[in-house]
Amino acid sequence: MIKRRSAVYELLKNRKDTIVINGLGGTCWDVASLGDNDLNFNVWGGMGNACMIGLGLALAQPHQKIIVITGDGEMLMGLGSLATIGVHSPKNLSIVVFDNELYGETGAQKTHTSKGVSLKDIAIGAGIKNSHLIYKLSELKAFSDNINKITNLTFLQIKISKDNGEMTLPIRDGSYLKNRFRKALLGEQSLYE
Amino acid sequence: MSKTNTSSNLNWPLEIYKIFAKNNLTQIAYVPDAGHKSLIEYCEKDDKMKMISLTTEEEGMGLLAGAWLGGDKGTVLMQSSGLGNCINALASITIACNFPLLMVITMRGEWNEFNPWQVPMGSSTEKVLSALNIVTTRCNNENEVAETVNAMLGLAYKSNCVTAVLLSQRLIGAKSFME
Numbered sequence: 001m002i003k004r005r006s007a008v009y010e011l012l013k014n015r016k017d018t019i020v021i022n023g024l025g026g027t028c029w030d031v032a033s034l035g036d037n038d039l040n041f042n043v044w045g046g047m048g049n050a051c052m053i054g055l056g057l058a059l060a061q062p063h064q065k066i067i068v069i070t071g072d073g074e075m076l077m078g079l080g081s082l083a084t085i086g087v088h089s090p091k092n093l094s095i096v097v098f099d100n101e102l103y104g105e106t107g108a109q110k111t112h113t114s115k116g117v118s119l120k121d122i123a124i125g126a127g128i129k130n131s132h133l134i135y136k137l138s139e140l141k142a143f144s145d146n147i148n149k150i151t152n153l154t155f156l157q158i159k160i161s162k163d164n165g166e167m168t169l170p171i172r173d174g175s176y177l178k179n180r181f182r183k184a185l186l187g188e189q190s191l192y193e
Numbered sequence: 194m195s196k197t198n199t200s201s202n203l204n205w206p207l208e209i210y211k212i213f214a215k216n217n218l219t220q221i222a223y224v225p226d227a228g229h230k231s232l233i234e235y236c237e238k239d240d241k242m243k244m245i246s247l248t249t250e251e252e253g254m255g256l257l258a259g260a261w262l263g264g265d266k267g268t269v270l271m272q273s274s275g276l277g278n279c280i281n282a283l284a285s286i287t288i289a290c291n292f293p294l295l296m297v298i299t300m301r302g303e304w305n306e307f308n309p310w311q312v313p314m315g316s317s318t319e320k321v322l323s324a325l326n327i328v329t330t331r332c333n334n335e336n337e338v339a340e341t342v343n344a345m346l347g348l349a350y351k352s353n354c355v356t357a358v359l360l361s362q363r364l365i366g367a368k369s370f371m372e
Contacts, residue, residue: 045289056255182264
């Protein structure tokens with residue numbers, strides 16, 4: 001089974017100027033383990049909203065590649081957002097769910113994905129046709145090798161092992177993250193608006 | 194279902210739309226309410242406005258945070274019960290990160306309300322907003338709508354804060370299930 005840190009490394013190895021929205025919890029630490037980046041937006045709260053932040057960005061910046069990386073628990077809290085995203089189907093958005101079938105930050109309680117709930121099937125039902133369930137690193141590689149060339153709304157549910165990597169905490173201050181991100185994406189003058 | 198409304202000369206939904214257009218709002222998120230019907234229709238006719246129908250109002254918090262990160266401005270239209278659906282995302286994303294946000298909220302559960310299930314959330318809406326220190330202005334009369342929306346939109350985007358305009362049930366007319 002894929003280790004989460006192997007998955008995040010594989011996913012972002014050809015990242016370049018891709019925007020990454022990190023859903024709260026383990027996926028935030030995973031992305032942070034690769035180093036800091038001004039185009040990371042670390043979501044530390046508002047569980048269930050990571051994908052919607054991705055949609056707002058995708059609609060605002062249709063020529064910019066955006067990846068939302070989040071966990072199964074966070075995704076389960078925002079299932080309706082898949083329907084909203086499916087309706088708009090922004091071509092520049094990819095949603096990647098690291099699915100360890102548990103709530104890793106609260107004592108490893110089981111999530112619904114451990115009991116037969118398929119996020120991939122829900123995504124397909126929401127109109128995201130390009131949805132895949134991934135078990136092997138080689139399957140993920142087919143996606144990650146061309147990450148900047150994907151031209152359709154994409155949903156990946158990656159089954160990962162239950163072990164965590166070393167804890168790497170990213171920057172927490174939301175106002176700083178927001179302004180740093182806008183400066184990197186929109187330029188210095190955006191801070192004067 | 195229809196609306197029992199007082200006779201109106203001023204087209205205040207059109208006035209709100211014009212303020213949105215003048216201020217370059219491009220992401221208009223909403224969960225429909227009968228009181229927002231005309232405003233939604235005006236916005237839909239504007240090619241520059243992306244209309245984002247939400248499954249729940251909470252989605253609007255993340256959406257408009259993302260919009261602002263990407264350089265877009267917008268707003269969320271909802272009814273008072275929808276505020277209840279938003280609270281954690283509103284506090285933990287929008288307020289925690291000082292994102293600008295204008296919410297335009299049509300009120301239920303007050304002026305001649307027919308549905309008792311609307312009353313608890315409607316009558317708590319201002320207290321909930323107050324508990325979150327959100328600058329809130331209520332419009333009871335049609336002639337105060339335009340300047341209020343303009344000022345609250347300006348406050349949100351100039352000062353990076355959350356503002357709410359409450360369009361009272363007296364203004365929009367109580368919903369009637371009988372006619």
